[in-house]
Amino acid sequence: MTQNETRKDLAIEALGVGLSVIEASERSKVSRATVYRWLENDDFRGQVQRRQSEVLERVSRRLSALSLQSLETLSDLMTSDDENIRLRASSSVLSRFTEILELLRLEKRLEVLEAQVLEKKRL
Numbered sequence: 001m002t003q004n005e006t007r008k009d010l011a012i013e014a015l016g017v018g019l020s021v022i023e024a025s026e027r028s029k030v031s032r033a034t035v036y037r038w039l040e041n042d043d044f045r046g047q048v049q050r051r052q053s054e055v056l057e058r059v060s061r062r063l064s065a066l067s068l069q070s071l072e073t074l075s076d077l078m079t080s081d082d083e084n085i086r087l088r089a090s091s092s093v094l095s096r097f098t099e100i101l102e103l104l105r106l107e108k109r110l111e112v113l114e115a116q117v118l119e120k121k122r123l
Contacts, residue, residue, distance in 0.1 A: 008028070010028035011025070011038060013027075013051065015035075016052050016054070017055055074089050
């Protein structure tokens, strides 16, 4: 592997985990202009996007696990002897439930719209 490829890999990793172009240039020991030039290349940009997707997928899996743990905690708090704690836990559950319902409604509406767009394209 050439030194330039190693530097590109370092920049891809930095950009892939959400660092700025400035931080990516510092980590890969190249100028900002070089990182911007690399970003004009479809292959390089594709590699950055793939790395971002991998990171997002990993974060998503971790958040899912933590969400289950959080639900258990809320469930435990809802049986607390302290009325204020029960009230806050219940309020939190209801608030999140409402948000989830709204997201589900939006998702269904989006699916309908997407189906309509696809149907119009077929005609």
